[in-house]
Amino acid sequence: MSLIVQKYGGTSVANTDRIKQVASRVARYHAQGHRLVVVVSAMSGVTDSLIKLAKEIMPLPTERELDMLLATGEQTTIALTAMALHALGIPAVSLTGAQAGIITDGVHTKAKILNITPKTVRKLLDGGTVVIVAGFQGQTPQGQITTLGRGGSDLTAIALAAALKADLCQIYTDVDGVFTADPRIVRNARKLDEISYDELLELASLGAKVMQNRSVEFAKKFGVVFEVRSSFNDNPGTIVKEETQNMESVVIRGVSLDKNQAKVTLVAVPDRPGEAARIFRALGDAAINVDMIVQTASHGSGTPATDISFTVDKADLLKARKVLDGIRADVGFREVVSDEQIGKLSIVGVGMRTHPGVAAKMFEALAQANVNIQMISTSEIKISVVIDLDKAEAAMRAVHAAFFGD
Secondary structure, eight states, X not given: OXXXXXXXXXXXXXXXXXXXXXXXXXXXXHHTTOEEEEEEOXXXXXXXXXXXXXXHHOSSOOHHHHHHHHHHHHHHHHHHHHHHHHHTXXXXXXXXXXXXXXXXXXXXXXXXXXXXXXXXXXXXHHTTOEEEEETTEEEOTTSOEEXXXXXXXXXXXXXXXXXXTOSEEEEEESSSSOBSSOTTTOTTOOBOSEEEHHHHHHHHHTTOSSSOHHHHHHHHHHTOOEEEEEXXXXXXXXXXXXXXXXGGGSSOOEEEEEOSEEEEEEEEEEOSTTHHHHHHHHHHXXXXXXXXXXXXXOSSOSSSEEEEEEEEEGGGHHHHHHHHHHHHHHHTOSEEEEEOSEEEEEEEOGGGGTOTTHXXXXXXXXXXXXXXXXXXXXXXXXXXXXXXXXXXXXXXXXXXXXXXXX
């Protein structure tokens, strides 16, 4: 009998009818003799509602208590999913992340998995029981509840598949697989039959909502081949695996847009060695991820100075400003300016390594769409630009048309 790990996202379990549909799908696999671990997210909208409640109490909630609150979303779903399977006569048990043996570090709201000891999961599987595991959460060695960050249920599923040496890992979502662009923005986006870990990792980290980037990184590290597919039909999905030679024949694999970024500019940072290190060390110590960084000469200051601009997640902007205000006097920069009205548009493809002129083609498409570029960042297989948020979707369609046709 094969062991299958399935993960169902928030839209797949958005209400009791959809939870029953998930249970029916799981029951079909169970009837075929498969052993099943089912990882579920909180019902669609629940996590946002819980965050909103917390912020009604205080603008910057303590992260330990926020984790305690957010973990309840998945716990609701696992119990309901187990009940739906019971109603179909299928033996099922729901487990929290801690009960499933997921051990994490102590960084609340963005914890990393340190280890998985799935003894309880294996025992239940050996007894013929379907195991329903709460995604997005774990427990520190000291017994503190932690959460794994947005999209953390993907990471839970991939990590369990690796720890259990599963035969198959399926990530069920509300789309048929990985597309060349968000089909909700670009109507003629095409579904990909396969994509490499590196390409999906870039797309996920650059705003594509199909997978959490850390889960793709984990899959690559442990060689977990998985399939992204829809929970609303039986169509084949997109296989995610190690890069193959034929993948380089495609110049661009996809276009992504991240609307959840904010740009921060430190004005008139003293132009002397070590200041950038002090700034980004302080942000790193606060567990704030910084993405694109641009340094330019500052105008209007009497002494040699530079302006340093970088991007962070919008959710981290308030915390970032608090950290920067705390080191402003020591570093000596003039002020902090932030802008939430930006989008990060990116193109990704391993074929960039062997096809020149890709950047020029992207910039020409943006120019023709009258879109100004604020920041540029590149790697071996991606090009990212920061642009005005109000032109972001039009820019995405223009770039997609340039590389994939109308």
